[in-house]
Amino acid sequence: MSSFKPEAIDLSHHLSHAARARHISPLKGLAKYLGTPGLLSLAGGLPSPAYFPYSDISANVLIPNSFPVSPTQESSSFAWLWKLFGADKEKTVSLTIPKYPVRPEDLNLAAALQYGMAGGIPQLQKIVKEFSDKVFQPAYENYVTMLHAGNTDAWNKSVITLCNPGEGVLVSKWTYPSAMAAMQPYGIKPIPVDIDAQGMRSDALRTVLTEWDETAHGMPRPRVIYAVPIGENPTGTTTTAARKKEIYQICVEFVEDDPYFVLQEGQYVPKAQRKQQSESAPTGLDEASHFIASLEPSYLKFDYQGRVIRLDTFSKTIAPGCRLGWYTCNPMFAERLERAAETSTQAPCGFGQSLVTAALLEWKYEGYIRWLKGLRLQYTLRRDFFVDCLGEEFHLTVAPGTVGLWEGCDVYSAFVKPTRSLTGYFNEKAPLGNALFSFSPPTSGMFVWLKLHFDQHPAFSTMSSKDLEMKLWIELAEAGLLVGPGAIFWPTGDYASETTGHFRISFSNSTKEELKKATEIFGAVLRDFMADA
Amino acid sequence: MSSFKPEAIDLSHHLSHAARARHISPLKGLAKYLGTPGLLSLAGGLPSPAYFPYSDISANVLIPNSFPVSPTQESSSFAWLWKLFGADKEKTVSLTIPKYPVRPEDLNLAAALQYGMAGGIPQLQKIVKEFSDKVFQPAYENYVTMLHAGNTDAWNKSVITLCNPGEGVLVSKWTYPSAMAAMQPYGIKPIPVDIDAQGMRSDALRTVLTEWDETAHGMPRPRVIYAVPIGENPTGTTTTAARKKEIYQICVEFVEDDPYFVLQEGQYVPKAQRKQQSESAPTGLDEASHFIASLEPSYLKFDYQGRVIRLDTFSKTIAPGCRLGWYTCNPMFAERLERAAETSTQAPCGFGQSLVTAALLEWKYEGYIRWLKGLRLQYTLRRDFFVDCLGEEFHLTVAPGTVGLWEGCDVYSAFVKPTRSLTGYFNEKAPLGNALFSFSPPTSGMFVWLKLHFDQHPAFSTMSSKDLEMKLWIELAEAGLLVGPGAIFWPTGDYASETTGHFRISFSNSTKEELKKATEIFGAVLRDFMADA
Structure with missing residues (x-):
């Protein structure tokens, strides 16, 4: 094959030893003949x-x-x-x-x-x-x-x-x-x-x-x-x-x-701020x-x-x-x-x-x-619908991220939603004051990635984030909801160094009703979990 | 999974290091929950x-x-x-x-x-x-x-x-x-x-x-x-x-x-000896x-x-x-x-x-x-038809093999077929006396495997079997017939030690007319080649 155009760079030193060792295909030796009109081939093992x-x-x-x-x-x-x-x-x-x-x-x-x-x-x-x-x-x-x-x-x-x-x-x-x-x-x-x-x-x-x-x-x-x-x-x-x-x-x-x-x-x-958008007509x-x-x-x-x-x-x-x-x-x-x-x-x-x-x-x-x-x-509508569901289940605040993964992004923090009772707003279990988890709505793909604020968990001083993440994951599974545990997406063995837990939640393949129900299960289990109930 | 029955043998020492190192699938951890009726899964990345x-x-x-x-x-x-x-x-x-x-x-x-x-x-x-x-x-x-x-x-x-x-x-x-x-x-x-x-x-x-x-x-x-x-x-x-x-x-x-x-x-x-066979009816x-x-x-x-x-x-x-x-x-x-x-x-x-x-x-x-x-x-009929074609193109003799690959098998040796002229039988180019190639019709599969008797070739003292095989292969390709060169089926690098050449010929995917034509090309090219014409 011809060399690169317009730049010609030899990248062959990046091939692995195994790749270099691969046979040239025997087919290549035949290639010059294969196009010949009328050629009879009894060479291959073709049915x-x-x-x-x-x-x-x-x-x-x-x-x-x-x-x-x-x-x-x-x-x-x-x-x-x-x-x-x-x-x-x-x-x-x-x-x-x-x-x-x-x-x-x-x-x-x-x-x-x-x-x-x-x-x-x-x-x-x-x-x-x-x-x-x-x-x-x-x-x-x-x-x-x-x-x-x-x-x-x-x-x-x-x-x-x-x-x-x-x-x-x-x-x-x-x-x-x-x-x-x-x-x-x-x-x-x-x-x-x-x-x-x-x-x-x-x-x-x-x-x-x-x-x-x-x-x-x-x-x-x-x-x-x-x-x-x-x-x-x-x-x-x-x-x-x-x-x-x-x-x-x-x-x-x-x-x-x-x-x-x-x-x-x-x-x-x-x-609430979403407008009826229509695609702007292409110009030229x-x-x-x-x-x-x-x-x-x-x-x-x-x-x-x-x-x-x-x-x-x-x-x-x-x-x-x-x-x-x-x-x-x-x-x-x-x-x-x-x-x-x-x-x-x-x-x-x-x-x-x-x-x-x-x-x-x-x-x-x-x-x-x-x-x-x-x-x-x-997928955009699915993303929006799922984040909307989180907004209905939790009290969400939004602020620009200042560090790490979400630096410069809209970061949503999820708090226990005040529940109205006869005597005003109150909550039974979890503290109102601290965010349970945070996320930044994804701009592409199929997943919402949550940081779970386990530093708010009563057992945080004695359990690692990794163990708390698995404990919560099991409680969710037993309540009927599977999510992706963060630990499996950590490429090396030192996940214990993280101070937050993580879940990956997919919005790609559930019905509207299922996504709604899933956020309700998530809310109920998470509130209990963070209150160590 | 359970151990072998009826014999229980531990074969795990036969696994490669790489096979042992493979992750257990994260899916296996989810397996106990996946069967639960009504379980909502937002864990996978499924469209x-x-x-x-x-x-x-x-x-x-x-x-x-x-x-x-x-x-x-x-x-x-x-x-x-x-x-x-x-x-x-x-x-x-x-x-x-x-x-x-x-x-x-x-x-x-x-x-x-x-x-x-x-x-x-x-x-x-x-x-x-x-x-x-x-x-x-x-x-x-x-x-x-x-x-x-x-x-x-x-x-x-x-x-x-x-x-x-x-x-x-x-x-x-x-x-x-x-x-x-x-x-x-x-x-x-x-x-x-x-x-x-x-x-x-x-x-x-x-x-x-x-x-x-x-x-x-x-x-x-x-x-x-x-x-x-x-x-x-x-x-x-x-x-x-x-x-x-x-x-x-x-x-x-x-x-x-x-x-x-x-x-x-x-x-x-x-x-000539083939009988009209009918499948014997199964008994019991x-x-x-x-x-x-x-x-x-x-x-x-x-x-x-x-x-x-x-x-x-x-x-x-x-x-x-x-x-x-x-x-x-x-x-x-x-x-x-x-x-x-x-x-x-x-x-x-x-x-x-x-x-x-x-x-x-x-x-x-x-x-x-x-x-x-x-x-x-x-495939049986194709095998028979192709071997029949060889029998029409060459003079075939049959004898039991005594050694090596075809020991105890019917081995067919192919000689130049006598051509009738006005003055009797004669041949123009190749010697009648020695077999050009030999084979044993396969009992299964798609291929006839030929041994080419290059010791009969005039250049045998100066060219290796491997080189003669490639020379003949190219001459066949240029005459319009591709076959499988033996060298590619020899698993190690020392093919030169063989004293015969080899071709693998496939009967799996050609029409009757193509198989007939292929044997004619093969015959013409091989006779010329062995006469070093």
């Missing part, structure tokens, strides 16, 4: 498509504008929200993928269900390339897109392609536990970096790298960052363009795992470009040296069960990642590729963008 | 199924008896073979999988397309368990079946679960190159063991293990065997029950990669049991200590693009393999799982067995 028992597969697919893009009178009352559960008002279009299409170049099961190139079927390769072109606008020319079997697996392959056993990966102080668990068996350790509301802090990153002491740390200075720049799981932080530029300038290499990219929900506005921009311009850009946009491996997934935008996504990265990394796929996952499932491709071909690029806009509003 | 854009998916699926099970007058003339390419005579049944079925326990997209347990959807888990029960009949009770994303990935996960870097895996002298390539980046080396027509020789295995010298080999004695016992790729050997028992008695641990299990084609009978056995009894059993049948990880795939029996298969192994290995899947592939693709499950539910167990019987005959 005949005649023996694939599917004559065709079909799907009824929702139309791209199934969800509104701006809150209407009806939508802001949430009357329509989750209405699709009833399924009787869905508008769908029927699509069929035959085993043998009339035009052989059309989407066909004979090809999609055959052993295939690990990079995926050509029609879908073209679609994701166009998406990366238009939406991420990488800063160098000869980047490559290549399909993979979901971001979890793509991260696993990225780790073994970039890191050697005993090395470290820079991660946000709070981050996605499954990504850490993938590194662990290879002896690759997370190196936490301090965060604020934009995710990883560039000054903290610079300090970690500058002050790195190979002897003291027992490992070389890390060369790889794992970043979830939009809707970081669990904190929900959004890394802005300015921060991304700073990080990139400091950077050596990194992997951008960005499943929540289109779920950029914007600032939470309290219910088509609808798709207007939508893209409204999103924080990818690291790719600043990646003039080809250092980023971006992981995209259809899990959040189509369905997790697709197990389908794509890399955008430099051709050298792509080639090594493709070799890694050839000896493990091979191509993503042909049924899934076919059905996703058929929908995207039907929707076209503009339709897919329209679908994503609808999705973004759904 | 709402309302946002999955598929209302339903459908397929037209062939009926199980689409292919005959015994050669008929029509079939033995090959008139029907590959007829399904025309697709107009297919008998299919239409299946639909809704997002929200009327009965929630039915197959449904809302569940199949959600993040799921790595082991797969329950309906398919049940089907593969029944298949392993009835077809493989493992020798201990509490074995586990668990879905995976294809044998290639399952082998990758088995390697990192069982082996540490620097260790070796015992393999057949000729074996599947992709399996070797998967080990290489982890620093795990293949240790070849001599083979005969039954695959790995038990006496050779015993010798390797008995005489193992840790210092001389620079690694501990291998603990793992990789076996393709049916239709070994590329040699097509079939390991009999008796041999399996011998190997198992010697064995410590092993992985059985058995994609060709049902493609057991039996002995090749030359065309139902059709499915009769079929199973006709197959060499799995290693599982002798695995009374739970040492085998058996890998099954739908690639050869449904379609490679399913990327779907299953493990059958002991519960401890299964648990570690499930953890490995959670941080990489997760569950197999939900679309693929749904469509495969729908077909298998429709066909039922007996229907699937009927489908497999039809497939087996298809």
Whole structure:
């Protein structure tokens, strides 16, 4: 493959020993012959498509504008929200993928269900390339897109392609536990970096790298960052363009795992102040470009040296069960990642590729963008509704954060709500005076991240935050509510050093009634718990 | 999980360091609560199924008896073979999988397309368990079946679960190159063991293990065997029950990669001697049991200590693009393999799982067995037809093999066919007297494995077999025929020690006309080549 344009940087020294050791695929030796017209191949171990028992597969697919893009009178009352559960008002279009299409170049099961190139079927390769072109606008020319079997697996392959056993990966102080668990068996350790509301802090990153002491740390200075720049799981932080530029300038290499990219929900506005918003009409921009311009850009946009491996997934935008996504990265990394796929996952499932491709071909690029806009509003409304519920269950005060994760953000503190009795306001159990927990409504993603103020708990002097967090988590579970315990998102073993507890609460998959009920359970259990009742 | 029955053996010392280091899934901590009726979960990061854009998916699926099970007058003339390419005579049944079925326990997209347990959807888990029960009949009770994303990935996960870097895996002298390539980046080396027509020789295995010298080999004695016992790729050997028992008695641990299990084609009978065969009616056995009894059993049948990880795939029996298969192994290995899947592939693709499950539910167990019987005959007829073609292109003689791979087998030697001219028989180029190549028709799988007698080549004194093999391979490719070069199936670096060349030729995916044309090209190029023309 050709060298980088416009910048030519040799990044091959960042490949792991394992990645370098991978065989060149024997297929590559055949490649010069494979295109020959009339060539007979008895080389592969391919079953005949005649023996694939599917004559065709079909799907009824929702139309791209199934969800509104701006809150209407009806939508802001949430009357329509989750209405699709009833399924009787869905508008769908029927699509069929035959085993043998009339035009052989059309989407066909004979090809999609055959052993295939690990990079995926050509029609879908073209679609994701166009998406990366238009939406991420990488800063160098000869980047490559290549399909993979979901971001979890793509991260696993990225780790073994970039890191050697005993090395470290820079991660946000709070981050996605499954990504850490993938590194662990290879002896690759997370190196936490301090965060604020934009995710990883560039000054903290610079300090970690500058002050790195190979002897003291027992490992070389890390060369790889794992970043979830939009809707970081669990904190929900959004890394802005300015921060991304700073990080990139400091950077050596990194992997951008960005499943929540289109779920950029914007600032939470309290219910009473929320206005009937209508999308401002694009001026001089088509609808798709207007939508893209409204999103924080990818690291790719600043990646003039080809250092980023971006992981995209259809899990959040189509369905997790697709197990389908794509890399955008430099051709050298792509080639090594493709070799890694050839000896493990091979191509993503042909049924899934076919059905996703058929929908995207039907929707076209503009339709897919329209679908994503609808999705973004759904998650925004869910975020708003859940925070509204917290506002009904607790007395919320708002003040700008001054330090740490929420510096400069609207931080909501939750107090026991005064209860009106015959003789005025009173509360039975918990003290009114101190906040029970605090949070900053996320600007992207699926989660609200709570700090639990256990310093207000009567047993705080004798129990660690970690133990109090688990105690409360169990009490909630036994009262019928599961939330994500903070401890599992702490990448290293020293969680006891935290003085607050944490919960990650998902608003992505419950009905309105369930979210309401959940906040009531949460309120009742938490008030009792903090009163040590 | 409970200990083994009836034998209780602790095999935990066979886990790799990496496998031991894997996290227990955080999900396991939640498991005791997840079954609670009415429990609200805001713990996971699940999108709402309302946002999955598929209302339903459908397929037209062939009926199980689409292919005959015994050669008929029509079939033995090959008139029907590959007829399904025309697709107009297919008998299919239409299946639909809704997002929200009327009965929630039915197959449904809302569940199949959600993040799921790595082991797969329950309906398919049940089907593969029944298949392993009835077809493989493992020798201990509490074995586990668990879905995976294809044998290639399952082998990758088995390697990192069982082996540490620097260790070796015992393999057949000729074996599947992709399996070797998967080990290489982890620093795990293949240790070849001599083979005969039954695959790995038990006496050779015993010798390797008995005489193992840790210092001389620079690694501990291998603990793992990789076996393709049916239709070994590329040699097509079939390991009999008796041999399996011998190997198992010697064995410590092993992985059985058995994609060709049902493609057991039996002995090749030359065309002139081939009789119109009709399946003998089962006596006291139902059709499915009769079929199973006709197959060499799995290693599982002798695995009374739970040492085998058996890998099954739908690639050869449904379609490679399913990327779907299953493990059958002991519960401890299964648990570690499930953890490995959670941080990489997760569950197999939900679309693929749904469509495969729908077909298998429709066909039922007996229907699937009927489908497999039809497939087996298809591959048998293809094998016979291709060997017949070789018999038309070359003068074949047959004699029992006396040594090595084909000891005790019918070995066919191919000579230049006498060409009748006006003055009698003559040949222009190659010597009549010596065999150009030899082979033993495979008893299973998709490939004919040829030994090329390069000692007859004029340049043999100055060129290695390896170089002659590549030279011939290129000449064939340039004449329009691709075959599998033998060198890629040699697991170690010392191929030059072989005195013959080798080709693997696939009969699995070409039309009758293509196979005929391929043998003609092969004949023409080989005769010229051996005459050094």
